[in-house]
Each structure stands twice: as structure tokens, then as C-alpha cells.
Amino acid sequence: MCGIIGKAGIGEVMPELIKGLEMLEYRGYDSAGIAVIHNEKITRCRESGKIINLREKSENNREELTGNVGIGHTRWATHGKPTVENAHPHISNNKKFALVHNGIIENAEEIKKALLTSEEFYSQTDTEVAVKLISKFYKTDVISAVKTACKELTGTFAFGILCSDFPDKIFATAQGSPLVAVKGATGCWITSDLGAINEKSGEFYRIANGEICEISKDSILFYNSEGEEIKKSPERVSLTEETVNKGGYEHFMLKEIFEQPFAIKKTVLSFADKNSIKLENVNIPDEFFKDKLERIIITACGSAYHTGLIGKHVIEKLCKIPVNVEIASEFRYSEPLINENTLTVFISQSGETADTLAALRLCKKYNAKTLSIVNVKSSIIAKESDNVIFTYAGKEIAVATTKAFSAQLVSLYALAIFIAEKRETISNQKKQKLLNELLSLPDKINTTLLKTTDKAKALSKKIYKSTDIFFIGRLYDYGTACEGSLKMKEISYINSQSYASGELKHGTISLIENGTPVIAIGSNTEVFSKTASNIAEVKARGAKVFLVTDESEKDASVFVDDIIYVPSTTPEFQSSLLVIPLQLLSYYTAKRLERDIDKPKNLAKSVTVE
Ligand code: F6R
Numbered sequence: 001m002c003g004i005i006g007k008a009g010i011g012e013v014m015p016e017l018i019k020g021l022e023m024l025e026y027r028g029y030d031s032a033g034i035a036v037i038h039n040e041k042i043t044r045c046r047e048s049g050k051i052i053n054l055r056e057k058s059e060n061n062r063e064e065l066t067g068n069v070g071i072g073h074t075r076w077a078t079h080g081k082p083t084v085e086n087a088h089p090h091i092s093n094n095k096k097f098a099l100v101h102n103g104i105i106e107n108a109e110e111i112k113k114a115l116l117t118s119e120e121f122y123s124q125t126d127t128e129v130a131v132k133l134i135s136k137f138y139k140t141d142v143i144s145a146v147k148t149a150c151k152e153l154t155g156t157f158a159f160g161i162l163c164s165d166f167p168d169k170i171f172a173t174a175q176g177s178p179l180v181a182v183k184g185a186t187g188c189w190i191t192s193d194l195g196a197i198n199e200k201s202g203e204f205y206r207i208a209n210g211e212i213c214e215i216s217k218d219s220i221l222f223y224n225s226e227g228e229e230i231k232k233s234p235e236r237v238s239l240t241e242e243t244v245n246k247g248g249y250e251h252f253m254l255k256e257i258f259e260q261p262f263a264i265k266k267t268v269l270s271f272a273d274k275n276s277i278k279l280e281n282v283n284i285p286d287e288f289f290k291d292k293l294e295r296i297i298i299t300a301c302g303s304a305y306h307t308g309l310i311g312k313h314v315i316e317k318l319c320k321i322p323v324n325v326e327i328a329s330e331f332r333y334s335e336p337l338i339n340e341n342t343l344t345v346f347i348s349q350s351g352e353t354a355d356t357l358a359a360l361r362l363c364k365k366y367n368a369k370t371l372s373i374v375n376v377k378s379s380i381i382a383k384e385s386d387n388v389i390f391t392y393a394g395k396e397i398a399v400a401t402t403k404a405f406s407a408q409l410v411s412l413y414a415l416a417i418f419i420a421e422k423r424e425t426i427s428n429q430k431k432q433k434l435l436n437e438l439l440s441l442p443d444k445i446n447t448t449l450l451k452t453t454d455k456a457k458a459l460s461k462k463i464y465k466s467t468d469i470f471f472i473g474r475l476y477d478y479g480t481a482c483e484g485s486l487k488m489k490e491i492s493y494i495n496s497q498s499y500a501s502g503e504l505k506h507g508t509i510s511l512i513e514n515g516t517p518v519i520a521i522g523s524n525t526e527v528f529s530k531t532a533s534n535i536a537e538v539k540a541r542g543a544k545v546f547l548v549t550d551e552s553e554k555d556a557s558v559f560v561d562d563i564i565y566v567p568s569t570t571p572e573f574q575s576s577l578l579v580i581p582l583q584l585l586s587y588y589t590a591k592r593l594e595r596d597i598d599k600p601k602n603l604a605k606s607v608t609v610e
Pocket of ligand 1: 353
């Protein structure tokens, strides 16, 4: 995680860096800092906490921070506490170099020990060794010093570097962490995310592993890992500002929850009409699905992993093919039993989650077919996958995902229908029914929002003082329960656990006490009656049970403390509606507890370290 920005251009750079960092704050918000070059002198300003603190400090020191060339950083702490001393940029002892870093330098301690005879260290970060090492190797040529230093570093990193001997330049390099260089109308930039730069359009270059880049006001030069100049072709990008204000909502999370009908409509219409599913960036021959496909492996992290848990049941049911769902950080270090007849699916909103990317690269080594479901088009996972389904959730600012989760879910439904059609495992009639339901999901999500918001708000009042909450469900509903539980704990900080309903009695039921809230998810499937039995079991032990189910269960006799009904759809897609009141419930619970809903503590939106 961590966000990097840098600009060499016209006009004062400090306000541009702060604005850019505000756009990158989703990548980490433990501390932040900038460094600006003026009259061959580097001045830096750092502050702990959110960018607003840095903004205030920088504006108070505006005169010292004058200059047209600078770098900035927003930190998600990996090594060392989120203090000012550990905030980036870090500088060399002779103050010639300033450096910002995203990633983890794995051999930092080793290098530090070797450098301790000649250099003093002022932070607990792994980053400080990088700037000291570059300074050690520097004579007159920055590219050569960076090249030599990077050869000694192991791990993942992206650096933005200032050198006071070259006051009109920024140097940058990357090894496994995302960083792009952009040539815009007002200057040249480096950034972790294109959305952070203040330009309408531009030419952008991804800084590939080992490459070093040198930018000045009107040029971007590239060097390979041996320090030889190379030519790269730019990609063009339109950077028209996406709406990043709260549009009248108190938090981005609530706004994004309410954007779901639109986000899902845009995503569904990108691949579905009333007759078929067309996946324009999937180029796998029909014969593969029909004759060769042996198994599917879905790999992802966090909420994206939960979409996989739900998608597994949809795909297995419709396509009659085994599906395994793997946590990317585990899978990447396994010895997977996959081959060219395996379809591997990677799900990622950001498209840059380090573990998911590593899993993708691992599968490519085994010649498995790779397909990613990604929200950020220009991301590295999208670029490296052989096949992609893009989601159209738009920019998601709140750290807790909602609309991107829902867009991933409908993309998995589309993939299931697409494969089932090729494998001829569903009838025409079934396909028609599924397509109709898929196309009507945006309206049903809208209705769900209208019908369940007040109920979720009221329920939050009953549970917000709890210390433990349980979420239970079976099959599709288990994945939904996992997502409801993750949302709850990540933003309200209430300990919550998700359980496959039938599994509770194998141990965890001992945690149920008088008044413990249990949120049961029970959609209209053949197993509803089984979930009803599990509800009775926890009720008998004093739990307060709140059932989230669909309207077709209105006549079911199940004894609970309260029920939230969502509209009905086909069982395969019901999770898309059941998850909405769970998102709202976590939001209103966190709001009652006055949590920092959009930026929960210790988290970051984009997880680019393992
Ligand atoms: C939770 C959440 C995370 C992400 C996870 C994967 O609300 O947002 O669990 O789902 O970090 O991120 P992406 O989808 O960007 O790979």
C-alpha cells in the first residue's frame, strides 16, 4: 500500500502534491509527507495522521516549501509506528537525496547493519536504508547509483527520488510495486494511481520491474536495470475527473452503497442482453470449455474472496464443474495441482493486490488459463491476465468495499452463464430466466435499498453495544454471511464471526450467551429449513436472532427476534440482494459508535504488500 506522487512542472508544486495525496489517501493514512527542491536545496514537511494534518502544516510553511519539483507520500505503516520520524520522505545524511517508498524491503535490517558504520539512522522504517544506500553509491550519476543500490535490495518497492544536484528532476524505479510516469499538460508526474494527478489527459508509462525513470518538466526518459537508455511507447489515457465528492451523503460508504443500482446496471449491461452473455475480453475457444476444462480455481483476498465463495456455488450448479476458492496469500505459496486444462479466476477491485497478482503469475507458470475480474482498467492484474471481465463500479473511495463487491458478484454470475452455455449444462429456458433476473437485479437492488434502510438502521440500535456478533448461513448464504461479518468488524470494530450454520455446534456455539446477536442469512433454497433448525439451536441458548431472508420465505415458520425481507430473485443471485441490508447494518452500527467509517483504523484500500 502507501501512495506516491511526484511532479516536475510549471507552477508551485506543494499544493499539487497535497491534492494528489488526498486522492491517494485510500492507500494508507497513518502519516504523510512531501519534499520540494528549490535552489538546489531539499525541504521536507511530514506529519502523522491524515493528509489534512499535512495540509495544515505545509500551508503554514508555504514559503519554505516553494518550488516546482517535489515528491509526496501517504503511508500505511509496515515497519515502525506511524510517527513523524517514520513518515516519508526519508533523506540521506548529507541531505542530497530524499526518497519515498511503497512496498517492503525484506533485507533492510541486514543492509542497515552494514551501513551503520558510516550512516546514522533516524527511523525504524525499511525505507531509510534505500536512501542511504543510493547516497552511498552516488558520485555524479543518479541512474547508476539507483541501479547499483537496487541490486542489493530484495522485496518489493517503488521509489520516487529527489537529488539536490539535479533540482529540475525526479528519479523513480519499481520492483513489484505499481508506479506510473505521466506526461501531462502542466508537467511530468510519477504516481501510484492515475486518479491522483491534476491533468485532464496524458501519456502514461508503467515503470516495469527494474526500470529507472528520469522525469523533468517536459520529458520522461527510461533506463533498463543495466542503466542503458531505452525507448518506451506511451499508453494514452483520459483523466476526466470522476465524481469524488460525497454528493450530499455523510460518508463515501453510504454514497457507494446507494450507487449500487447504477454500478450494477453499468456492469451487467457491459456483458448481458436479454439473449446472451458476451465477454468481449475473454478469448478462450468454446472447445476449451466443452472438452478440456477440468476445474476452476477462484483466487482473491478479503471481500473479493467472499464473492468467490458465493460464485463457486453458482458456477458448480450451472456449469457442473468443480470450483475451488483460494485465499490468494495462501495459494501463492502452495504447489497447486493445476495445468492447461484449469481455468484460474482472479478477483480484484484495485487490480493491484500483491497476493492476487502473485497468484496470477504463479498460475501462468503452470500454463493455466487466466481470467481476471477487475474494476481498475489500467491495473497490473488486468494487464497481465490473458482474459478480463471489467466491472463498472466506478471509483470506490470508502475503504470498505460495497459497490465493487456487488459488481464482482454479478460478473461471476455472467461467467457462470457464459460457461454453462458453452458446456450445454443449462437449458435455453433456464438461461432465459437467469438473463432476465440478471437484467432486473439493478431495479431489485434499488427496491432493497428503499425497503431495508430503515430496518437496518433500527436493527443497528439493538446491536451496537454488543461485544460479539455472529453471522451464519449455508451454501450461497455462507459467503454472504462472511461478507456481512467482515463489513461489521472492519468498520464498527465489534468482534464478529461468520459461520457455516451447521458448523456452529462443533465448538463455537459455546460462545453464544444470553442476548448475543446472531444475524442469520436464509435465502429461498432447499436448505432454508436446515438454517431454521440452526436458528432454533442458538435461540435455545439465549441468542437474539435477526433473520435476513427474501420475500418468498414470508410464510416460513421460524422463530426469530426480527426479520429483514429483501425482494426475491433466482436462488443463484439472491446474495446480491441479501448483502445490501448487511452493508447498511454495518454502516449504521459504525455510525452509532462514531467510527471513522470511510477510513477505518489500520486499513488501506489497496494492499500492494504481502
Ligand atoms: C473489505 C475490502 C477488502 C478487499 C481486499 C481485496 O471491505 O475491501 O477485503 O476486498 O483487500 O482488494 P482488491 O479487490 O482490490 O483486490
